[in-house]
Amino acid sequence: MTDGSLITKVSEATAKDVDLAVAAAQKAVDTTWGLNAPGTLRAELLNKLANLMVQHKGELSAIEALDNGKTFGWAHDTDVTFAIDVIKYYAGWADKITGQTLETDERKLTYTRHEPIGVVGQILPWNFPPLATGNAIVLKSSEFTPLTSLRMAALAHEAGFPPGVLNVLTGYGNTVGAAIAAHPHIEKVAFTGSTLVGRKVMEAAARSNLKEVTLELGGKSPNVVFDDADLEQAVNWSAHGIFWNHGQACTAGSRIFVQAGIYDEFLKRFTERARAIKLGDPFAAGTDQGPQVSQIQYDRIMDYIASGKKAGATVHLGGDRFGTEGYFINPTIFTDTTPDMRIVQEEIFGPVGVVIKFEDEEDVIKQANDTMYGLAAAVFSKDLNRALKTAHKLRAGTAWVNCINQLHANVPFGGYKQSGIGRELGEYALHHYTHVKAVHVNFDHKM
Amino acid sequence: MLRSVLPIFKSVRNYTMAQPVIVNIPAINKQITVPTGLFINNEFVASVDSKDLIHAVNPATEDVICSVVAASPKDIDLAVAAARNAFRTTWGKNVTGFERSKLIHKLADLIERDAQELSELEALNNGKPSRIARDFDIGDSVQCLRYYAGWADKIIGQTLEVDNKTKLAFTRHDPIGVCVYRGTIPSTCGSRVYVQDTVYDKFIILLVSKVKAQVIGDGLDEKSGGGPVVSKGQYDKVWGYIEAGKQEGAKAILGGAKRSGKGFFVEPTIFTEIRPEMKIVKEEIFGPVLSVGRFSTEDEAIALANDTSYGLGAGLHSNDANQCMRVSSALEAGTIWVNQYNILNNNVPFGGKKQSGIGRELGSYALDEYTSIKAVHWNFGEKLDWPL
Numbered sequence: 001m002t003d004g005s006l007i008t009k010v011s012e013a014t015a016k017d018v019d020l021a022v023a024a025a026q027k028a029v030d031t032t033w034g035l036n037a038p039g040t041l042r043a044e045l046l047n048k049l050a051n052l053m054v055q056h057k058g059e060l061s062a063i064e065a066l067d068n069g070k071t072f073g074w075a076h077d078t079d080v081t082f083a084i085d086v087i088k089y090y091a092g093w094a095d096k097i098t099g100q101t102l103e104t105d106e107r108k109l110t111y112t113r114h115e116p117i118g119v120v121g122q123i124l125p126w127n128f129p130p131l132a133t134g135n136a137i138v139l140k141s142s143e144f145t146p147l148t149s150l151r152m153a154a155l156a157h158e159a160g161f162p163p164g165v166l167n168v169l170t171g172y173g174n175t176v177g178a179a180i181a182a183h184p185h186i187e188k189v190a191f192t193g194s195t196l197v198g199r200k201v202m203e204a205a206a207r208s209n210l211k212e213v214t215l216e217l218g219g220k221s222p223n224v225v226f227d228d229a230d231l232e233q234a235v236n237w238s239a240h241g242i243f244w245n246h247g248q249a250c251t252a253g254s255r256i257f258v259q260a261g262i263y264d265e266f267l268k269r270f271t272e273r274a275r276a277i278k279l280g281d282p283f284a285a286g287t288d289q290g291p292q293v294s295q296i297q298y299d300r301i302m303d304y305i306a307s308g309k310k311a312g313a314t315v316h317l318g319g320d321r322f323g324t325e326g327y328f329i330n331p332t333i334f335t336d337t338t339p340d341m342r343i344v345q346e347e348i349f350g351p352v353g354v355v356i357k358f359e360d361e362e363d364v365i366k367q368a369n370d371t372m373y374g375l376a377a378a379v380f381s382k383d384l385n386r387a388l389k390t391a392h393k394l395r396a397g398t399a400w401v402n403c404i405n406q407l408h409a410n411v412p413f414g415g416y417k418q419s420g421i422g423r424e425l426g427e428y429a430l431h432h433y434t435h436v437k438a439v440h441v442n443f444d445h446k447m
Numbered sequence: 448m449l450r451s452v453l454p455i456f457k458s459v460r461n462y463t464m465a466q467p468v469i470v471n472i473p474a475i476n477k478q479i480t481v482p483t484g485l486f487i488n489n490e491f492v493a494s495v496d497s498k499d500l501i502h503a504v505n506p507a508t509e510d511v512i513c514s515v516v517a518a519s520p521k522d523i524d525l526a527v528a529a530a531r532n533a534f535r536t537t538w539g540k541n542v543t544g545f546e547r548s549k550l551i552h553k554l555a556d557l558i559e560r561d562a563q564e565l566s567e568l569e570a571l572n573n574g575k576p577s578r579i580a581r582d583f584d585i586g587d588s589v590q591c592l593r594y595y596a597g598w599a600d601k602i603i604g605q606t607l608e609v610d611n612k613t614k615l616a617f618t619r620h621d622p623i624g625v626c627v628y629r630g631t632i633p634s635t636c637g638s639r640v641y642v643q644d645t646v647y648d649k650f651i652i653l654l655v656s657k658v659k660a661q662v663i664g665d666g667l668d669e670k671s672g673g674g675p676v677v678s679k680g681q682y683d684k685v686w687g688y689i690e691a692g693k694q695e696g697a698k699a700i701l702g703g704a705k706r707s708g709k710g711f712f713v714e715p716t717i718f719t720e721i722r723p724e725m726k727i728v729k730e731e732i733f734g735p736v737l738s739v740g741r742f743s744t745e746d747e748a749i750a751l752a753n754d755t756s757y758g759l760g761a762g763l764h765s766n767d768a769n770q771c772m773r774v775s776s777a778l779e780a781g782t783i784w785v786n787q788y789n790i791l792n793n794n795v796p797f798g799g800k801k802q803s804g805i806g807r808e809l810g811s812y813a814l815d816e817y818t819s820i821k822a823v824h825w826n827f828g829e830k831l832d833w834p835l
Contacts, residue, residue, distance in 0.1 A: 039794075040590065040793075043593070043597065047552075047593075085545065088548070089600060091597065092548065092596065092597025092598065092599075092600065092601065093597065093601070094597075095594060095597070095793070095794055096597065096598070096601075096794060096811065098794075098811070106776075109772060384827065385827040385828060388615065388827045389827065389828060392611070409545075409600070410544075410600055410601060427601065427603065441772070443768065443769040443772045443773070444769065444773070
């Protein structure tokens with residue numbers, strides 16, 4: 001990966017393999033899982049899986065770093081740690097799925113049940129809410145990073161999940177992904193990825209069996225820095241916002257709006273931060289940024305950089321490859337852009353930030369919302385009144401005030417507009433993985 | 448006067464740690480080391496000023512196992528001060544729900560690890576069969592801890608719309624502070640059974656044969672299905688009720704005679720021909736004494752059942768679903784069991800109506816008893832002119 005070489009080969013699943021997985025999942029739902037497995041059992045298994053992940057934390061982080069390119073430190077301290085926190089959080093929900101009893105008429109009993117959906121398809125996301133609520137999963141991992149999911153599958157087996165509850169298929173989007181999205185016996189699909197592919201998933205879902213769809217898609221999240229921000233902090237958070245994980249984050253604060261009064265000083269310090277990022281081997285201690293995840297991604301990012309240059313934007317920093325081996329791209333800052341440029345409108349998914357000067361609140365809110373995306377937004381200001389007013393006006397599913405890219409297992413996350421449908425994390429996520437059934441029991445109403 | 452006493456603690460008292468005790472259990476050829484003392488600030492300490500002792504007695508043999516100190520009001524003050532100090536510094540809002548969750552899980556794991564030993568101590572001191580202590584009392588406690596560990600990071604307040612342009616209002620569900628918990632055993636005993644006259648005779652025959660089949664003996668004996676009552680005080684109280692039952696004219700069709708030999712054993716006792724005003728029908732006995740009455744109509748059964756100042760649990764058995772719904776609706780108790788009895792689940796609230804209690808344990812409802820709601824009204828946009 002670091003040098004572009006092959007780690008190993010995995011099988012490529014086909015539509016027929018998806019059929020097998022769905023059949024296995026359905027069998028589990030009908031016999032050992034679904035309504036046959038009480039919440040306490042689901043809680044126990046998820047807790048066991050979490051404990052196994054803790055035991056194998058180093059190993060999982062190494063596989064992630066190897067396969068994905070992110071630094072081992074980040075994989076270990078952030079990604080895998082967070083995944084463990086999320087499993088434990090949902091393990092706690094598993095035996096707390098409550099419906100309601102509703103007052104209608106003294107001669108009746110009326111109540112709701114929140115039942116598992118059944119077989120759900122997960123294209124990419126590692127989602128624990130479906131397991132917590134009793135669903136069986138057919139999961140397709142990323143074709144760029146298939147290894148962690150396979151290791152997780154083995155751990156899930158060891159934790160004691162019955163056969164068919166979790167099925168993991170490695171494969172490509174246009175075969176396995178498409179088969180899942182269009183499958184007549186999958187009742188819900190969750191997809192994490194680009195808006196382009198998300199649209200295809202939703203179309204396939206509609207055309208097949210109208211399966212429910214949740215989508216976590218792209219973003220071009222605005223990061224708004226006002227004159228009265230704590231400058232040093234705003235600079236640090238902004239660097240984190242775009243350069244974390246080599247810019248490969250759907251929430252990347254990739255459009256950085258800086259108010260005129262502090263623009264020059266901000267740009268100066270922000271550039272210093274970007275320059276200080278150390279690129280190198282993800283396993284080496286001290287490396288801040290590893291390679292991009294694949295050749296395809298590398299090419300796309302470089303293409304965006306070229307388009308920015310061609311359109312007349314200024315390359316304030318970077319804009320080129322790092323070294324001669326591996327998919328490394330130097331932290332890049334563009335200035336002097338116009339709103340219609342591709343680097344301003346489209347999701348780059350790399351360490352490329354655009355810094356834009358603005359005059360006042362009205363101006364920046366308009367510019368910030370001028371996007372088809374709506375995943376996240378950040379606002380920096382020491383005047384909390386101003387920060388909150390702005391945050392409330394930004395059309396995004398998450399608004400960060402004086403911070404950026406902070407996720408918690410118990411706080412919902414998801415997009416407005418073409419950034420997605422539905423919410424992950426928190427209690428809200430459970431709603432996407434249960435069906436509500438209302439039961440009316442008559443005992444004394446004579447007809 | 449509640450203030451942080453820790454710096455003062457060590458200098459004004461003769462501070463001696465209370466010593467652990469080695470408890471011998473010959474029945475299973477085992478020795479268990481048990482700490483003694485008052486557990487304050489993660490230490491087992493001697494009482495400030497109390498010389499009174501509580502003797503832990505084995506109700507199967509009437510022997511004293513060991514003695515522990517009976518705390519005094521001054522000890523309570525110390526404990527409360529320690530709790531308040533912790534709440535202000537290392538607990539309360541200083542700790543996240545995630546951290547609380549981890550700790551509670553850890554505690555559950557440790558209790559599970561030591562379940563066998565804990566159940567043997569329970570059997571020794573309480574009388575109940577050790578396997579019941581292990582699989583039910585301790586087993587259920589472990590599950591309950593894990594259930595609430597799962598809630599610790601899910602204490603959710605609300606955001607409330609007041610004026611979208613200028614205001615933010617929300618609630619926080621804050622911890623209360625120091626709570627005093629006096630642990631006793633709640634009683635849901637189905638101590639009154641009312642049987643419809645059409646099945647009365649058959650029911651009595653079956654009931655007597657089932658109850659006779661249970662072996663009452665030493666809790667550490669694998670064969671025992673039940674043990675002695677917990678103490679001499681209880682033993683005397685229960686026999687008092689049995690004598691009262693006989694004197695007031697109820698008929699003991701099972702039990703009613705004392706066992707010879709050591710141990711606070713009470714044979715399961717069944718009274719019939721009861722009347723509502725009898726002591727055994729009105730008062731909580733807290734022993735293996737059942738009063739069986741009869742009724743003809745549903746309304747009569749409901750009236751008999753509700754004729755009490757208590758209201759903790761109630762049960763009904765019927766194959767008629769409509770009847771189940773009507774009767775469960777009419778019974779005045781915090782928990783109604785339909786076609787079962789005495790089953791508790793961690794996620795289902797439990798508590799009494801009428802004089803059986805206030806508040807609910809278990810389930811999400813229990814959280815309401817331990818949080819205090821604070822509403823925050825935050826103005827970020829309204830400018831106020833004065834005078835209005």
